[in-house]
Structure formats: C-alpha cells, structure tokens
Amino acid sequence: MCSSRQPGAPGVRFEAGPVNRITEPRNRRSRETRAAVLDATWALLEERGAERTTMAAVAERAGVTRRALYLHFASRAELFLALHAHVDERLDLASSVRPIAEAPDAVAALDAFVAHLASYHTRIRAVDMALLRVKDGDPDVALVVRQGTDLWRGACVRIARRLADEGRLAEPWTVDEAADLLWIQMFPDVLERLTVERGWTVERYRELVTTQLRRALVAPADAA
Secondary structure (H helix, E strand, O other), rough: OOOOOOOOOOOOOOOOOOOOOOOOOOOOOHHHHHHHHHHHHHHHHHHHOOOOOHHHHHHHHHHHOOHHHHHHOOOOHHHHHHHHHHHHHHHHHHHHHHHHHOOOOOHHHHHHHHHHHHHHHHHHHHHHHHHHHHHHHHHHHHHHHHHHHHHHHHHHHHHHHHHHHOOOOOOOOOHHHHHHHHOOOOOOOHHHHHHHHHOOHHHHHHHHHHHHHHHEEOOOHOOO
16 A cells, blocks of 8 residues: 555555565566466456455466466465555556645645545555455565555655644644544545445545545635
C-alpha cells in the first residue's frame, strides 16, 4: 500500500522494501515469464477474488506450468506480495501521488489525496484485498502490511498537520483524530463496500468523499 519509490508521499500503498526474498530474474525470458504471471494474477484477482486465484489458476491463465510458476514464486503469498510492486510500476504510482506533495495549500492537498484514492486505489483494490487476506498465514506479508498501514497513517498525519499549520483544521478535530479519519478511507474493504457492494461510481466516490472530508475537517478561510 505504499511504494518504496515514494516513501514520503501521502496516500500510497504497501512498502515492499523490508522483504528481500523476491528478486527480479536476470535473463529476458525469465523476466517476461514473471511479468506474464503477475499480469495473469492481477486479472484473476479482479475477476474472481483472492479465494479463487489459486496457483493452478494463475499457471493456466499465464500459459506456464505449475513447476515454472513455483520457480518464480514459492507461495501464493509471495506471488501476491510481488504483485504490488508490479502494479505500482504498471499504473505509475509516482504520478498519482505527486499532486498531493505539490499541492499549493492544505485544502488542495486534501482534495488531491481523495483524487488519488479514487483514481488509483479503485484500480488496485483487488490486489490490496488479496494481500490482506493472506497476511495471517505469512509473517513476511504480515510485516509488510503492518509497515504499510503505519506509512499510510504517517502520510495522513502530514496532511492533517498541514491543515492545522495553515489554520484550516476545523474544531474540534485534533491532528491525530483528523489523521485517523483520513487513514480509514485508505483501507480497501471500505472502498470495496462503497464502489462494489453499494455501486458507487469512481466519480461519485470522489465527489462525496471530498465533500465529506472538507465539511468535517476544513475550517472556513476567514477563520484562519
């Protein structure tokens, strides 16, 4: 949920840096096989969910043998973990979070944060849900999830603190409480309930969450 390419940027995904067991293959054919496997996994997660995205199903979709698949990824948890960095690269995470860091003021940063959730997190929701579902059976994945959610909250604290520093944090919110409200928006199960179960479009999600957070957290400009 937070990429190592943007360690200080708000509103991103898992930090994969501490887990070093997954390495890129050196030869071109192996890299192409690995990419095909990861793309197949991503497609199956979106179509079927984590429970039905088995190693056998991934091998079949990618057009590789199960033996070849296990040469690249020793377990389903390891496969899901590697998929996060792959998705970040495919979707250009850095471009999605850049407007948050470059926002001219705190309110603009808040709006950019919601825009990132709407445009990026909706596209990686299935991947995030898969990683959360396998974390209890894999200590490395659990560590990455814990570090990632800590980084999420740190990013939310920076937005809330900027609101406070600019005199735009509404009463009676504290920085920590405002950060908590932002933080909870980032969990994929919340996003799934709204955009899948309740059928909100991405555009409606962005509009309503932006309105909710502005009304809750932002003091009028003349109160600054």
